[in-house]
Amino acid sequence: MASLDPRQFRDLDPGERLLMGPGPSNVPPRVLQALAAPCIGHLDPGFLSVMNETQQLLRHLFQTENALTIPVSGTGSAGMEACFVNLVEPGDEVLVAVNGIFGTRMADIVGRLGGRLIRVDAAWGRAVDPAAVAEALRGRSPRVVAVVHAETSTGACTPLADIARLSREAGALLLVDCVTSLGGMEVPVDALGVDAAYSGTQKCLSCPPGLAPLTFSSAAVARLEARRHPVVSWYLDLGMVRDYWGNERKYHHTAPVNMIWALREALRLIAEEGLAARFARHRLHHRALVAGLEAMGLEMLVPESERLPMLNAVRIPEGIEDAKIRRALLREFGIEIGAGLGPLAGKIWRIGLMGHSCRSQNVLLVLAALTTLLRAEGFRLRGDGLAAAQAVYAAC
């Protein structure tokens, strides 16, 4: 056996960051404390009752009565995969609306599963146009219509009501990515008639990454039960996973116990704040941030009516070096913001205001830091970003 000197690995000290990127967001102390509670067995009565509570809290957040509402044992991407592998069989037609990285990923997954893709593209940085979906659905009845509610790669919000109606009329199940929206704005699953939705814990829930909240309507469950082929993924086969989360408590895989402790605490914090207050908080700080950025002379990527509150994509001014500014934000101010992805790499910054990170002091600090750094780069600020943000707060 080779030996390894353990002294080369120092005590863990990740430092402190202000997480204002596309996720993870800052995790509140109560959630970290719950995470570190003792681990007990995944079939222990004490754990089973926490599972029930976690499901109840998740249903509240998704605004649904769906029985099959659980955290998938993986990150948000595992939630996406769980929806597709369970609802799509080889040869099924699937409409995917693509307006950023996450729609692109959905289309990729449909191909891997042998689905027949109907792709509706929209510009990156814009919402998906329901008229384009209607056009693509004409005379067609795909198995699933899939759309990203909150496109984390661009900050664009696609309203769901029209697309939900079109899906219903076409006889398709509606599958929604709400990784970035859940917990920061309305995701009324039952009221809209969403059939499958998934999220992640590290965005507006402010829980560490590692779980993917998911909900399936009874129509989605019926589809699962009517499959002709087994689900290609054993790990994400919801037919078996729900026998563990349901009354049977039949062992499938070992649940990530401590992550469930943390999720329950994050959901409890959300219930304490109240959904309406929480969503209003996200809208307020978004307005303040945007007012500040625009006052400074920066330009938002997404048109005002299509902007997400929790993810703000701002164009990098001409002549300013993307990585240099982000590095300085991290080193000098301890602030993480996100880079652009794909065709938007080097062109935008993504400033997150998610969950616990969505606070006035963070808005003011990121504006102050950007003001300092851009000025040092010779960028001529148009006006006072801090004053503009403070005016929003003063008026509310």
Place this chain on the structure above:
Amino acid sequence: MASLDPRQFRDLDPGERLLMGPGPSNVPPRVLQALAAPCIGHLDPGFLSVMNETQQLLRHLFQTENALTIPVSGTGSAGMEACFVNLVEPGDEVLVAVNGIFGTRMADIVGRLGGRLIRVDAAWGRAVDPAAVAEALRGRSPRVVAVVHAETSTGACTPLADIARLSREAGALLLVDCVTSLGGMEVPVDALGVDAAYSGTQKCLSCPPGLAPLTFSSAAVARLEARRHPVVSWYLDLGMVRDYWGNERKYHHTAPVNMIWALREALRLIAEEGLAARFARHRLHHRALVAGLEAMGLEMLVPESERLPMLNAVRIPEGIEDAKIRRALLREFGIEIGAGLGPLAGKIWRIGLMGHSCRSQNVLLVLAALTTLLRAEGFRLRGDGLAAAQAVYAAC
């Protein structure tokens, strides 16, 4: 929006358990503390350096130089799935040796992936016989030979050397489940010529469940690169996952940051103890436990030469009610042991001695508790289990 009274969800208090089942095992305080360190970004330089260290520590544990050695973002079952989805293509022949639940699961996964299964069955509670593998391989050259090193459902250990040689001779890749063995006994990946191995964090690593350590040899990576079809799982596609864990640091999915903190700390504890000392500790407490159980008149399921040190399956005596004893162990003593699974349900108990749970005080307590409870049920103990265990400790 429906309202939910948050006061119905009380402060988390999972209590304390002595985890002596098939996993999770007890998590040491240092690991819980690391788990609760602040969350930072998955592309933060501070996190990237912890990723590197975690990989280095995992290589030490797997006794390998494999570059592709990572924790998969899911539980041990996700590790199993990651190995199969990346190495098996539709139509590929795959030999699976089945001597318990986890071999059965491997065979299930091969079917889902469209592989052609060559199944070698062994009795539940026994090792896989290399002669049966040799017989099944005669004139065949499957893509993969898959075997469970430590069958958690029975406590049987299948030695790997002969099966590794046979796989090599047949031109197959050797895929090994070491979920329960890794960290508690030798898993010398390079010395044996194992091509793909996966584990879980909640067994002998004594880290909470949620990650699956995995290692791929260069031959396994070459197979991955030579695939004719895309990997059916986007989430577990190691071609992309390794671009994030490798030098490129290309975003794939958000890593479960806090779980990585915990894993690194658990691996650091292992490096501090030293592999040889740790494995000797598991053997010692296993011997003491078995001596105690046998002295009491209980019978082990697995023949002595095929027993795992960390998972001890003992037959439930005639007339004793399985669930009643396990319930009493949990309620009166706070001890969790495991039930039998599948055909062994109601017939065996599985007593784990994994990682941090593998200690003399736990051995003595579980023997004392079983003595008390079995006596109360009218079971006539043959002799003094505690004295027998203590004799093992005294002799060492």
